[in-house]
Amino acid sequence: MSELQRFLFDGLPVRGAIVRLTDAWTEVLRRRAANAELGAYPPPVAELLGEMAAAGVLMHAHIKFEGALILQIAGDGPVRLAVAQVHSDLTLRATASLGGPVPEGIGLPALVNPGGGGRCAITLDAAARRPGQAPYQGVVPLADDAGVPLPSLAGVLEHYMRRSEQLPTTLVLAADAQVAAGLLVQRMPRTGAGNLGGAPEADAAAHDEDYARIATLAASLTRAELLALAPQELLHRLFWQEKLLSFAPRRGAEGPRFACTCSRERVAAMLRGLGEDEVRGILRERGDVEVGCEYCGRQYRFDAVDAIHVFTAADQQPPTPPGVQ
Numbered sequence: 001m002s003e004l005q006r007f008l009f010d011g012l013p014v015r016g017a018i019v020r021l022t023d024a025w026t027e028v029l030r031r032r033a034a035n036a037e038l039g040a041y042p043p044p045v046a047e048l049l050g051e052m053a054a055a056g057v058l059m060h061a062h063i064k065f066e067g068a069l070i071l072q073i074a075g076d077g078p079v080r081l082a083v084a085q086v087h088s089d090l091t092l093r094a095t096a097s098l099g100g101p102v103p104e105g106i107g108l109p110a111l112v113n114p115g116g117g118g119r120c121a122i123t124l125d126a127a128a129r130r131p132g133q134a135p136y137q138g139v140v141p142l143a144d145d146a147g148v149p150l151p152s153l154a155g156v157l158e159h160y161m162r163r164s165e166q167l168p169t170t171l172v173l174a175a176d177a178q179v180a181a182g183l184l185v186q187r188m189p190r191t192g193a194g195n196l197g198g199a200p201e202a203d204a205a206a207h208d209e210d211y212a213r214i215a216t217l218a219a220s221l222t223r224a225e226l227l228a229l230a231p232q233e234l235l236h237r238l239f240w241q242e243k244l245l246s247f248a249p250r251r252g253a254e255g256p257r258f259a260c261t262c263s264r265e266r267v268a269a270m271l272r273g274l275g276e277d278e279v280r281g282i283l284r285e286r287g288d289v290e291v292g293c294e295y296c297g298r299q300y301r302f303d304a305v306d307a308i309h310v311f312t313a314a315d316q317q318p319p320t321p322p323g324v325q
């Protein structure tokens, strides 16, 4: 069963989370494989997308935010766009579009960044966002400050957290055809309400050392261990000498699970975005408009009457949020 486990280190401004996606992840892969047109993901793409899904859950676990966290990588290699979307209730979905053949064993730089044009965007799309209000978005290149391509998604996100959130973070991510998993440990903010007790931090230097020790332990986790072991067992192995406070794990109906937010209304909004001329052109060509959701594979069919009605309906829907098919 998929699960998310958050934890704290007693008395230290260090927090963490571990996620293990099993059924939630295999459902993403199964739906893609069932799509006759697109076909199953090549292993390197599945690995990247699984790591993105795990990272999305870990990042959402540490923000007080109602809405969708959307992790996107736009690339100039075989992967053109990869998207993982996680909601506050831990429902998630993910998809990738490919622009060419994917050689076996290919890593992140060759997969999405051979020309140096790859970008990673983190979007927070609030559930209560007012019409016209833009979602928050942070964008980072897939290279470090010196322009050297980062070898892994974990490295890209660590770089992002350090640079834009000022939070030293250690991430370990891994995914295969059965499991997508991740471990995050993070130095909490030095002052303010986010800190333990809410007071300015008195012994920051000592706590920096504590974080460095915990980060080293976290980084010693191998991909094979992360994929094979249950969260509780991993935490015990890594941090048995630390005073760990674990929250109740979120599993099952409360845990990370696959769900798609596509709907006929959202597809209608997308058609409105295309414009009436374009849609009439499609109708002339094939008599109807059929749109498949890339995340879940659901097909939405609009016959000529339905398709034109989209442009005459009085109750116009708000524009489609990012990442929604």
Ligand SMILES: [Zn+2]
Pocket (backbone or CB within 6 Å): 260, 261, 262, 293, 294, 295, 296, 297, 298
């Ligand atoms: Zn869908």
